[in-house]
Amino acid sequence: MAKSREVAAQSGRRAVYSVGMDVGSTTVKSVVVDIESDKIIWQDYQRHETKQPEKLLEFLKRMQDEVGIAPHNCRIFITGSGGGALANLIGAKFVQEVTAVSLAVEKLHPEVNSVIELGGQDAKIIVFKEDENTGRKKKIPSMNDKCAGGTGAVIDKINAKLKIPAAELCDQGYHGIKLHPVAGKCGVLRRPTSTAFRSRASRPIS
Numbered sequence: 001m002a003k004s005r006e007v008a009a010q011s012g013r014r015a016v017y018s019v020g021m022d023v024g025s026t027t028v029k030s031v032v033v034d035i036e037s038d039k040i041i042w043q044d045y046q047r048h049e050t051k052q053p054e055k056l057l058e059f060l061k062r063m064q065d066e067v068g069i070a071p072h073n074c075r076i077f078i079t080g081s082g083g084g085a086l087a088n089l090i091g092a093k094f095v096q097e098v099t100a101v102s103l104a105v106e107k108l109h110p111e112v113n114s115v116i117e118l119g120g121q122d123a124k125i126i127v128f129k130e131d132e133n134t135g136r137k138k139k140i141p142s143m144n145d146k147c148a149g150g151t152g153a154v155i156d157k158i159n160a161k162l163k164i165p166a167a168e169l170c171d172q173g174y175h176g177i178k179l180h181p182v183a184g185k186c187g188v189l190r191r192p193t194s195t196a197f198r199s200r201a202s203r204p205i206s
Contacts, residue, residue, distance in 0.1 A: 015035060015073060015074055015075045016034070016035060016036075016073045016074065017032050017033065017034065017035060017041075017067065017069050017073060017074035017075075018032075018033045018035050018074065018075055018077070019031070019032050019033075019063065019069060019074050019075065019076040019077070019092075020033070020076075020077050020078075020079075020100075021056065021059065021076065021077070021078045021079070021080075021083065021092065022078075022079050022080040022083070022097075022100075023048075023052050023055075023056055023078065023079075023080040023081070023082035023083045023086060024080040024081055024082065024119060024120050025080075025081050025082070025119065025120035025121045025122075025152075025153070026047055026048070026120035026121075026152055026153060026156070027045060027046060027047050027048060027120065028045075028046055028048050028052065028055045028056060028059060028080075029043075029044070029045045030042075030043065030044055030045075030059045030063070031043040032063055032067050032069060032074075041067060042063060042066060042067045044059065044062070052082040052086070053086060053089075056082075056086055056090070060090065071091065075093070076090060076091065076092035076093070077092060077093050077094075077095050077100075078090070078092040078093070078094055078095070079094070079095045079096065079097050079099075079100040080097060081097075081119075081120075081121075083095075097117075097119075097124065098124055098126060098139075098141045098143065101115060101117055101124070101126060102115075102126055102139050102141075105126070105128075106128075106137070112128065113127070113128050113129075114126065114127045114128065115128075118151050118152055118155075119151055119152060120151060120152040120153050121145075121151055121152070121153050122143060122144060122145040122151060123143070123144045123151055124141065124142070124143045124144075125141070125142050125143075126139055126140070126141045126142075127139070127140040127141075127142075128140075155169075
């Protein structure tokens with residue numbers, strides 16, 4: 001497929017679709033964009049259960065069947081912790097995560113001054129600051145990849161301890177509910193704290 005895409009590019013064929021894929025530590029996300037209208041026409045987001053290549057292949061097959069992407073009519077961009085190793089296998093261009101987020105924010109939300117992204121096992125913050133000399137915004141990125149505290153993997157673990165279905169987690173409210181203090185800086189310490197709270201509670205707690 002990679003060779004076919006290279007031949008297509010050399011022949012001057014015009015891409016109809018732009019495909020974006022994010023192969024992260026816990027999930028695979030993908031979108032297909034119609035280049036002419038700049039509209040998203042297909043998207044999905046699933047856990048890969050440690051099987052990154054298999055889930056990526058599944059997504060590609062579905063996009064081929066449901067949208068009609070093929071080596072001659074699309075360009076694929078891939079990011080994420082697992083994207084670098086898989087990019088050449090599918091003829092995709094690898095884009096570093098912070099760069100991918102920055103490009104998206106600059107295009108879709110130019111008024112934003114900062115972005116915080118909680119990944120599966122790391123956390124990233126990007127501050128957009130205006131350059132006094134040029135007037136253009138410059139990016140000041142920072143990544144915490146030394147500790148998983150507060151990231152998706154830790155949230156998953158605590159969620160499992162509290163027995164809250166993943167689909168309901170984003171709908172949990174905070175108004176009128178007692179909030180319980182837990183260790184603020186370390187995800188490892190948060191888990192036993194949440195277990196202790198759970199053992200004293202008769203229902204899921206926030």
